[in-house]
Every structure is written in C-alpha cells, then in structure tokens.
Amino acid sequence: MQITSFLFILVCACIILISHTCAYQDENMENTHPSDLIQLKELQDEVIIGDKITLTGQIDRSLFGTQPSDVIILITAPSGSHADTFMLAKPTSNGTFRYNQIADVGGDWGFEALYTGIYSEKVSVLAVPGNEPKKTALTLSGWPTFPKTGDYVTFKGRLTDSEGKGIPHKEILYRLASSPVGCLGGCAFGGMLEWREAGSVTTDLSGEYSFSLPVVESGTVQIEAVFSGDEGYSATSSRVLKITVYE
Numbered sequence: 479m480q481i482t483s484f485l486f487i488l489v490c491a492c493i494i495l496i497s498h499t500c501a502y503q504d505e506n507m508e509n510t511h512p513s514d515l516i517q518l519k520e521l522q523d524e525v526i527i528g529d530k531i532t533l534t535g536q537i538d539r540s541l542f543g544t545q546p547s548d549v550i551i552l553i554t555a556p557s558g559s560h561a562d563t564f565m566l567a568k569p570t571s572n573g574t575f576r577y578n579q580i581a582d583v584g585g586d587w588g589f590e591a592l593y594t595g596i597y598s599e600k601v602s603v604l605a606v607p608g609n610e611p612k613k614t615a616l617t618l619s620g621w622p623t624f625p626k627t628g629d630y631v632t633f634k635g636r637l638t639d640s641e642g643k644g645i646p647h648k649e650i651l652y653r654l655a656s657s658p659v660g661c662l663g664g665c666a667f668g669g670m671l672e673w674r675e676a677g678s679v680t681t682d683l684s685g686e687y688s689f690s691l692p693v694v695e696s697g698t699v700q701i702e703a704v705f706s707g708d709e710g711y712s713a714t715s716s717r718v719l720k721i722t723v724y725e
Contacts, residue, residue, distance in 0.1 A: 515541055516549075518591040518598035526608040527710035528639065530578045535591050535598065537573035544571070550592040551577050556585025556605070560647035567591075581605035582647050584709065611712040613640045616650070618703045618716035625693050626724050634688040635703055635716060637681050644685020648705060651678045652689065655700035655718075676701075696723045 515538040525531055537546050546569040555561040559582050569575040581587060584605045591598040618635040625631050633652065637645045653675045679687045693699075699721045707713030 514538070516591050516593050516596050516598040518589060518601055520589070520601045520603050522603065524604045524606060525581050527581055527584045527605050528608075528612055528645070529581055529605075531581050531587060531589075531603045531605075533577045533579075533589055533601070535567070535569075535575045535577075537569055537575070537593055539573060541594055541596070542573065546571075546573050546593075549575050552590040552592060553579065554588035556583050556587065559583045580646060582710075607709045611707060611710060614638065614645065614705060614707075614711050614714040615640075616703055616705050616714045616716045618701070618719050620701070620719055620721055624722050624724060627693050627696055629693050630690045631693060631721060632688060632690045633701065633703075633719070634686065637685045637687070637705055637714075639711065644681070644683070645711060646681055646683045646685055648681045648685075648708075648711070649678050650681060650687050651704045651706065652676055653702060653704065654691075673702075693721075693723050698722050 517536045519534050521532040521534065533551070535549065537549065548566040548568055551565045551567050553561055553563055553565065555563075561579060561582065565577065565579075567575040567577040575591075577589075579587070579589075581603070584607060587603045587605060588600055589603070590600045615638050616635060618633060620631050620633045622629070622631065635650070637648055637650065639645055653673050655673055676691070677689065679689050681687045687703075691701075700718055701721065702718045703716040705711070705714050
C-alpha cells in the first residue's frame with residue numbers, strides 16, 4: 479500500500495515537472511520571433527528592370543553546428559517573370575549569406591529565407607522602368623561553316639547588356655534570306671533577297687541561346703538573329719551570317 483502511494487506521488491510530481499518545463503519552453507518560443515534567428519535584408523528597396531536585386535542574410539549560430547547548410551530563398555515574382563519560386567543560397571561558416579536575382583519584369587518582388595523550418599521576415603523590392611532602355615548586343619555564330627545538303631547547322635549566340643552581362647529569359651527571333659518563292663530551313667537564292675522569320679528561342683540564365691536548322695539546298699544562306707527589345711532593354715540584331723552550302 480505504501481509502495482503504491484509512493485508511486486502515485488512520484489507520477490504526479492513528474493507530470494507537474496513536465497508541465498512546467500513545457501510551459502517554460504512555450505514561453506521562450508513565444509518570445510523568440512523567427513526573424514531573430516533568420517535575418518534577410520535587401521540592399522535597395524527599388525531597382526530598375528533588368529538590374530540585380532541583391533539580398534543579404536544571417537543565420538543565428540544556435541541553428542547550426544560548425545557548418546550551416548543551404549538556405550532556401552522563397553521568391554514571389556510579379557506576373558510575367560521567369561524567375562523560379564525558390565532558390566538556394568550557400569552560407570559562409572559564420573552563417574552569413576548573399577543572393578542575387580535579376581528583376582526581369584517590373585512590379586513588386588517578395589523574398590523570404592527559410593532555414594530548418596524557420597522563416598525570416600518577408601522583404602520587398604520594387605522593379606521600375608529606367609529612364610531609357612539599356613543598350614544591348616547580340617552575337618551569332620554557326621557550325622559547320624561549310625555544310626553539305628542534308629546536314630544540320632547549329633547556331634548559337636549571346637544577348638548582353640552594355641556591361642557585357644548576359645540577359646536571361648528574352649526571346650530571340652532568327653530569320654533567313656530566301657528567294658521570292660521561299661523554302662524551309664534555308665535555301666539558295668538569286669536576284670532580290672527576301673527575309674522571313676524562321677523561328678524563335680529564349681535566352682538561358684547566362685543570356686545564351688542556340689538552335690539548329692536543316693540544309694535543304696546548295697548555295698549561300700544568310701541568317702541573322704534579332705532581339706525586339708522591351709521596357710528594360712533596347713532592340714538589337716546580330717551580324718548577318720553567311721553559310722555556304724555544298725552538294
């Protein structure tokens with residue numbers, strides 16, 4: 479009987495101790511806002527369309543040991559953007575991290591950092607049109623230079639801004655010089671030249687693009703690439719490339 483009473487008292491004491499411990503932990507969690515553990519800041523609250531949005535952050539040391547793992551950057555982009563919904567940022571050994579995002583369209587951009595289930599406060603950056611569109615340059619090359627009928631020619635190039643930086647997610651049109659009758663994929667021609675659009679591709683994250691066309695006739699084929707421009711970047715075209723086709 480005494481043993482039973484002793485066990486009952488011991489169980490009650492344990493329950494009380496656990497209840498007080500949980501209450502203490504809950505109180506501490508309420509007093510520790512997630513933003514105190516994961517900090518995220520923007521260098522500028524407004525950028526010009528086409529420029530980089532730069533974010534910096536800090537992870538509290540209590541969340542990692544000797545080396546922090548990647549931070550997830552959650553992105554809320556304006557309509558029409560090609561930005562991903564989340565990306566990864568690599569922190570340094572002391573928990574600081576940095577992330578850059580090209581503002582490919584105008585509007586409000588939102589960012590949050592997520593680490594071990596804890597979110598930072600959301601930061602916002604507004605992308606606005608500049609006074610003048612940025613100047614651009616477009617390159618174009620093709621291989622092989624002297625293909626034969628039935629071969630495929632691979633063309634590639636890069637769209638860059640005035641600083642030489644690649645411009646991602648932009649549509650590049652390519653067009654061919656053909657005879658008045660026209661043909662598919664490239665052709666020989668004589669007399670007056672007529673240009674026609676043959677297709678389009680989109681630049682990748684580095685501003686690069688590529689496409690291939692079949693060679694259907696012998697002769698000389700001319701081709702050029704064109705970027706039509708938008709609110710952030712000026713229109714531009716590549717050099718005219720001449721491909722000599724043999725039988």
